[in-house]
Amino acid sequence: MNVHDSRAIEEILINSGYRKAESQDDADILLVNSCTIREKPWHKAISETGRFRKIKGIKDNILVGLVGCVAQQEGDNIFNLLNGIDFVVSPDNYNSLPEIIKKSYVSKTGIALVGFGDGSDDDFLGLKSIYPSESSALVTIMKGCNEHCRYCIVPSVRGPERNRSIESIEKEVRNLTEQGIKEVTLLGQKVNAYKHEGMIFSDLLIRLDKIEKLERLRFTSPHPRHMTKDVTDLYGQLRTLCGAIHLPAQSGSNNTLKSMGRRYTREEYLDIVERLRKKIPDISISTDLIVGYPGETEEDFKETLSLIKEAGFSSAFSFKFSPRPGTPAFKLDNDVSEDEKSERLSRVHEIISKQEFEFRQSLKGKNLQVLVDGKGRLDSQLSGRGENFQIVNFQHSKSLEEMFGKIVTVEITEVNSNSLLGVAVEK
Numbered sequence: 295m296n297v298h299d300s301r302a303i304e305e306i307l308i309n310s311g312y313r314k315a316e317s318q319d320d321a322d323i324l325l326v327n328s329c330t331i332r333e334k335p336w337h338k339a340i341s342e343t344g345r346f347r348k349i350k351g352i353k354d355n356i357l358v359g360l361v362g363c364v365a366q367q368e369g370d371n372i373f374n375l376l377n378g379i380d381f382v383v384s385p386d387n388y389n390s391l392p393e394i395i396k397k398s399y400v401s402k403t404g405i406a407l408v409g410f411g412d413g414s415d416d417d418f419l420g421l422k423s424i425y426p427s428e429s430s431a432l433v434t435i436m437k438g439c440n441e442h443c444r445y446c447i448v449p450s451v452r453g454p455e456r457n458r459s460i461e462s463i464e465k466e467v468r469n470l471t472e473q474g475i476k477e478v479t480l481l482g483q484k485v486n487a488y489k490h491e492g493m494i495f496s497d498l499l500i501r502l503d504k505i506e507k508l509e510r511l512r513f514t515s516p517h518p519r520h521m522t523k524d525v526t527d528l529y530g531q532l533r534t535l536c537g538a539i540h541l542p543a544q545s546g547s548n549n550t551l552k553s554m555g556r557r558y559t560r561e562e563y564l565d566i567v568e569r570l571r572k573k574i575p576d577i578s579i580s581t582d583l584i585v586g587y588p589g590e591t592e593e594d595f596k597e598t599l600s601l602i603k604e605a606g607f608s609s610a611f612s613f614k615f616s617p618r619p620g621t622p623a624f625k626l627d628n629d630v631s632e633d634e635k636s637e638r639l640s641r642v643h644e645i646i647s648k649q650e651f652e653f654r655q656s657l658k659g660k661n662l663q664v665l666v667d668g669k670g671r672l673d674s675q676l677s678g679r680g681e682n683f684q685i686v687n688f689q690h691s692k693s694l695e696e697m698f699g700k701i702v703t704v705e706i707t708e709v710n711s712n713s714l715l716g717v718a719v720e721k
């Protein structure tokens with residue numbers, strides 16, 4: 295989401311006459327796009343902003359601004375935490391950045407602009423133009439979240455759920471594909487809970503699939519509670535829907551899921567996995583997991599380990615529970631010790647790396663459809679992502695200029711630590 299927002303900020307500023315700096319040293323305006331999902335990124339945002347403030351101390355006329363979720367969370371309190379910050383602007387207010395920057399040049403005090411937008415189509419920061427180096431784009435279809443999982447700060451920093459109209463989404467996707475975008479990832483905190491004027495998520499997918507120049511459609515992050523049959527049935531049916539899905543599970547224990555407020559059970563989660571595998575047997579399923587949630591016993595944790603195996607995740611982002619201010623879980627007894635959390639996290643990593651390796655090994659000898667987006671490690675190689683999101687390097691006689699944005703069938707010959715190696719299959 296922040297990758298998308300940073301890109302949108304770039305467009306907003308470029309359209310009002312600014313230029314992207316070559317490096318931090320070359321910049322007159324320094325922005326930190328922050329995340330507060332856990333305590334660690336909050337600290338990182340504060341320390342990066344502090345570092346930028348020091349650059350400001352040595353150069354004249356530099357502006358330092360904080361944007362993103364920490365901006366929304368702290369508002370003008372940020373001026374008490376750190377001095378020398380010129381402005382804080384929250385995610386729903388990026389269209390006002392040029393105006394805030396202008397004001398900051400003359401203002402003696404810091405300026406804060408936070409709060410949520412009305413959810414109108416213009417509020418969604420759609421991209422209008424792309425760079426020649428882009429073949430994929432992120433498109434926001436819904437913002438905010440009403441789910442209130444007990445550990446999560448998102449509803450308070452990204453606001454209530456608001457859905458964009460299907461026409462506005464389609465218009466952006468069409469415009470991007472006309473300019474050369476081949477792959478679109480739809481964004482939303484509960485992306486598959488999308489609904490607008492009687493249309494639901496599966497209607498949107500079916501509609502976007504009809505856009506001829508669109509080759510691939512992905513989305514992140516779906517909530518298991520909304521992974522209904524009408525959505526899973528589209529796998530293997532829609533031309534553009536990729537054989538990879540990121541489906542956050544958070545835990546494999548029904549006790550923990552219940553106390554997290556996730557509103558699905560382990561069995562329901564596994565039922566979705568089964569439905570997906572029926573449609574695409576070798577689908578790549580990745581997930582998010584939290585370890586050490588208050589009250590999580592060794593038994594509960596073991597349920598998470600067994601879910602990883604049973605669901606056959608090909609990769610996972612896993613986190614230690616981090617208490618966030620203002621969330622219901624913040625008040626709970628954070629009873630799993632830091633050492634225990636670290637230990638559980640490393641046990642998760644161990645199984646996930648093994649499964650990741652096995653998944654990648656299983657691709658050896660298979661053909662992947664690779665969307666070319668760059669050069670490989672060697673000059674004679676091209677690189678891109680397979681439909682299952684794996685990075686593939688492969689030998690090709692044509693140049694990147696000729697091949698950029700094309701989909702090439704590649705037979706996988708070797709599995710490396712971070713990428714796959716293959717040869718293009720000539721048709």
Ligand code: SAH
Nearest residue numbers: 445446483515542582583584613614615616
């Ligand atoms: N909307 C998405 C998740 C958004 S947050 C969903 O519901 O799946 C991204 C991930 O951060 C979550 O999936 C969760 O694994 C992690 N996360 C969120 N709050 C956290 C917390 N308080 N402590 C640790 N991890 C957290």
Ligand code: SF4
Nearest residue numbers: 439441442443446448
């Ligand atoms: Fe947070 Fe996702 Fe739960 Fe919403 S659905 S509260 S964003 S974890």
